[in-house]
Amino acid sequence: MAGAPGTNEPGVSVGNVSGSTFAIGSHARAVSHHGTAPDRDAATEELLAAVRELRADLTRVRGTDRTAELDAALAETEEEITGTGRAAPTRRQRLRELLADSESLLSVLSSAGAVAGLLGIGS
Template structure:
């Protein structure tokens, strides 16, 4: 290595994309399993049906909690192609805390069933 050449050192790097050099190009590709992609797309469709059914309903703390969890899950699936475990848990918890909602809103029952909530 010549005296005028820069030194590049990488420490512990995980889940990152970077490029070094004047003609370097960084690309990141995340691939989900096709079954997971299909499940997340089905969940996204069910979430959108739930949102439509909640529209116009009287606001309550339970409905507000579901709306917030639905917004977050929809945004994550749209942005990344999947709903992470934390996002699914939050959505699951919001539906569990509003148990009565899943009995009178069919889309809520569908989303609850997709998330493994029994009795919905």
């Protein structure tokens, strides 16, 4: 490839580089962090495990609009924790509301009680 018009300098063409790591220049250094999980504290790890357990348990009960809404919120929470390392306060509040509205579910599924306890419901 030719460089700038009228020069003999080499040219560089870079196409789509999403998900790539590269460095240019004699002292350049490329460091990749692709695929590394975000740091999570112990409480967030515990919440993530409880969210996953509750999602699994929800498949064992008769589905309703309410359980579908709860499962969707749990899936979003799981995705947020695995992607960012935390669940935002608004996400936690939404789960609190859904679980508080599902008190009969809390008495049937111990995993729902575990998530509720980690979110501070009933304490």
